[in-house]
Amino acid sequence: MGSGREARDWFKISRFLHTFYKGKIEVLPKVPVRGMDDFSIWYTPGVAEASRAIHREPDLSFELTSRWNTIAVVSDGTRVLGLGNVGPEAAYPVMEGKALLFKYLGGVDAVPIVHRKRDLEEFLDLLKALEPSFGGINLEDIESPKCFTLLDRARSELGIPVWHDDQQGTAAATLAGLINAFKLVGKDLKKSRIVLFGAGAANIALYRVLKTYGVPPANMVVLDSKGVLHPDRDDIDKLMISNPHKYKIAVETMGGGLGPSSGLEEALKGADAIVAASRPGPGVIKKEWIASMEQDAIVFAEANPVPEIWPWEAREAGARIVATGRSDFPNQVNNSLIFPSVFRGVLDVRARTITDEMLIAAAEELARYAEEKGLREDYIIPRMEEWEVYPRVAAATAYKAVEQGVARATITYKEELEQARTVIELARRKLEELWKAGLIEEPPEG
Template sequence: MEKAEEKVDWYKLSLKLHRFYAGKMETMPKVPVRSLEDFAIWYTPGVAEPSRAIASDPDESFELTSRWNTIAVVSDGTRVLGLGRIGPEAAYPVMEGKALIFKYLGGVDAVPLVHRVRDLEGWISLLKAIEPSFGGINLEDIESPKCFALLDRAREELEIPVWHDDQQGTAAATLAGLINAFKLVGKDMAKSRIVLFGAGAANIALYRLLKVWGVPPGNIVVIDSKGVLHPHRDDIDKLMINNPWKYRIALETGGGWLRAGDGIEKALEGADALVAASRPGPGVIKKEWVAKMAKDAIVFAEANPVPEIWPWEAKEAGARIVATGRSDLPNQVNNSLVFPAVFRGVLDVRAKTITDEMAIEAAVEIARYAEERGLSEDYIIPKMEEWHLYPRVAAAVAVKAVEQGVARKTTTYKEELERAEEIIRRSREKHDLMWEKGLIERPPEDHS
């Protein structure tokens, strides 16, 4: 077990460096200020003309301002990482970290926006109120089931893409891994039995993507803390009112091949794949259960910081492919592969939304990228360091947006690939140059 333990005390180091830098992001000009006279261009009186242009055509705000490349990372701090309801101020460092990844990996300018609104209607008014400032919204760390209603409503009512990373990001990364895992074991995902353990944001979104992908609902079993989601479950009518998303899954899947009252152990008998997104392990998923799965079983144990079952335990029990959420283990299912690229793509074509088909397209492109590099049991999904992945995914998503008629601008795969590559490269180069020049301060003890 020790082999996966961290050597560095990330918590201690992180607090120290957060105190030293006092924030991870700042705003920077992107236009020349050759003399103070230039302010007559960038500000009054000149700026009145772009304002007039936008007043007569609000879509011009995407062309004449930074709106096209700026998104908000919005959270109420009700479900932050594994920490729970720690409040908006405490959520800020997480949102700022997300903004850093958006910028470095996707060239996307992201603004952390934490707030005190808790109720759904208030949330919707807030998002609609800030919509004119942004080209997109990334929702983050919001409690379930509020997050489902929020995403559904926001997608309906806003004219810019709204993405909830804990749902769509995790689901798309998982789908990418599953596509390649099934390829490797030579099974057809649409004809396989798939068990989703945990019915929170990630797995409920994954269920939806699997359905759109073509897996019949009856081949999927979803299990929450009370057992399989099943139409004959005692609390099914209560679910209809309190968690209609789980309720619909129960009705659509019919409980898969199980009976009401069955649990995870029964569900895994003969199952081809397990995706656990539940609570930190180890020991949440037992070896004996994995041993009852079908031949060449696929096990994704995504809880952090400790997966529901350690990969070596799953393998000893007969699993052939294992993925986790950890960067120090093979096959990391990592949202960071998805969200910077998805937003790069949708921002570049001024998309109005991100459809499930676009999320699936991102997953397919990520899977294809890994496949081109040679799949193996320890490489079913690319790593964050493979930065050429991001423009590829951006291009795939952008083209899909155009195809589906949700983009304000048209593009081709090649054109977006080049554009995204250029934007992302420039973003990284700016950072690297500031680091080399000492404009990004050296930390007290250099850990670079």
Template sequence: MDLTNEEMLEKAKKPAEEAIKLHRFYHGKMQTVPKCCIRDISDFAIWYTPGVAEPCRQIQKNPDLVYEFTNKANAIAVVTDGTRVLGLGDIGPEAGLPVMEGKCMLFKYLGGVDAVAICLDTKDPDKFIETVKNLTPAFGGINLEDIAQPKCFYILDELRKDCKIPVWHDDQQGTAAVNLAGLYSGLKITGKKIDDIKVGFLGCGAANVATIRILISAGVNPKNVLITDSKGVIYSGRSDLDDVKYDVKRHLAQITNPDGISGGQEKVFEGADVVFCYTKPGPDVVKKEWVAKMANDAMLFACANPVPEIWPWEAKEAGARIVATGRSDFPNQINNSLIFPAVFRGTLDVRASAITDEMCIAAAKTLSDCAEKIGLHEDYLIPTMDETWVYPQVAASVGVKAIEQGLAKITMSRDELIQVAEEKIRIAQETTKMLMKEGLIKSV
């Protein structure tokens, strides 16, 4: 039986209520455990002194051996300064730690990736960059998280330029890839073509900027794109974009909106086939009358956290055919957790030196194809997190693309990459289940 609007609103409150109780009960979500056998105390002579000196000497002679003798090949850092956490804003590094721990948990359980939460007590982008560079010897990759814009663009560009390991910003590349996956599926349902659609973007932060870039790379015509920020539609010649800190917006103004359309935020909805919303938490940020002005068979991605810009049932009442949000308790969750564990799994398994747009597009196509195999419909655009067979498929596509682009140090077939990913993810999930069964992770 379908829930009433009031029942759905009550359901939406439940996760927050449970979160307080369970976070306090478990004192966080992550811990460290050995991955090697410890038969008795004498094994410490192998794993620590004196035996450990020999691997150290070998790595000194050949630094690449660090990937063979340590966990670097499967370890990443999840790094934030706490300046743009979810929809909560600048809440600081301590308050951002629960989110970073959650991210690490998803990396491990869904991707078999060992992730460490690192919250930096600085808002200076150059200090942030320097710190992350100094951390890279210990990690095989860097996942940037919840950093305010515009400095997030600068930080990502500088780290990708200088670091020897792959660096990506999940709020940019991860969000863009999962948005593209949802769009691919929506186009299959509506029968529209990617190079014909009119696309609106409500908000011009990191998520939407990256989505604009990757959608254009995937075939969206920039002339069919309209973007708005808090001051209205972005167009070439808007005087406030002359400030140097708005160079990203200025560039987007030059390649989109060729007719110089101006006006308020509602403009991006007029005649749009799809609108991506990444603004402030709702509801009532997006008005029903705005949605009513979209094209037939319109798609709306209302992805603010923790509450979407408009409740999905209201958007459908206004005429949208497909509505997606960032919440797991509503249909069509468009969430990075369906992308980032697999992207890093595939990246690490081939030891790729970077994560490119092409790798992200490959991940998006595979995610949509997996949903198509199950059966696409208006309330099922991409797989859900419990369909864990999808993650090795996406990881393999990322690894194959890295190999094709000449970015990989390890070459494997697609089938081999799937097998490697399946095994690492299986171990992570079975370990958690075993700890729960033995009472080492207590049930509540």
């Protein structure tokens, strides 16, 4: 595979275009300015009436300002995708890219905010301070285990939805893939043995989501870099202090019935599925280990840029369904199918939070969409260009929020489907029109 060379090409093109466009997003008004008098409406003196109304009833900020459709994409830059702790300034291009995806795929206005408040309490205070400006918050690229506590506390202490895409987005996309993979092989996900390899943000969230979905903890084995999370592991008491999430998993799963010093090789024997979110491969998962899994094994190797095992190697070893995080292989487990739609849905119903049940509803809708199109071993999850996916997932999320009583506005599935479709199509059309009109400049050959 020439993946290394491809990546270098993307780096070169990306650097050139980032320089040319000087970033990726800008603020564009959405009201007409027919003459200077219009500023008496949009600004002083007329704007005072909007302020007075919101002062009397703060929730009107969702109706009289752009808050209803605006979220913050917030990072301290401590764990930036594939780069590590590069700091807030270096995280900005990633947050800006995320904002672009939010707008293009979900019609959501997203504002990148990178900051220096690495301390948990200070980070949380910052989110609370920002709350009046936004309808939701997307946390991004934050070191573990801080990210878990931050998300848990922000979810309970803020009155707007807070989402950590590295946890919930990846977990939802993975769950969608697993639902369909298990359907294809004719096994019951809730009765199967599942190995989660890597105990970072993605797999710890996936564990919680699978448990909520109905997979018994004893059916799961979770491994970090030291082996199986097990209550008798030597460092278990240290984990209780340093990473209570891992500790809880160890106690709940009891190491999946394995010994406390077991590794991935032992964990995979007789397993039905593995979801690896560990470190870039290839060779992190050996072919012979895959061969020791149950018949019709399901292998999700999600490390980027190179999966833990190449898909063809996994299949040669007997895996029936293989998914990765890469767009150039079949079955890409891609957060982008989830986060723009989830926020579209929660913003449209002004949800106060995003529950795990809403996340599962989003995953099930994503899975259902692919199933309707026709499941195949190389098609268990929709692709990014399947536009109808986004309003469908938004509608499922919004509907579940209403059903669970966490929405401020009531809407039916069908109404949200129409609304989401309209908002998303408008966002895309605006961008396309700007491009066609030459208002987005064409870059020189570079």
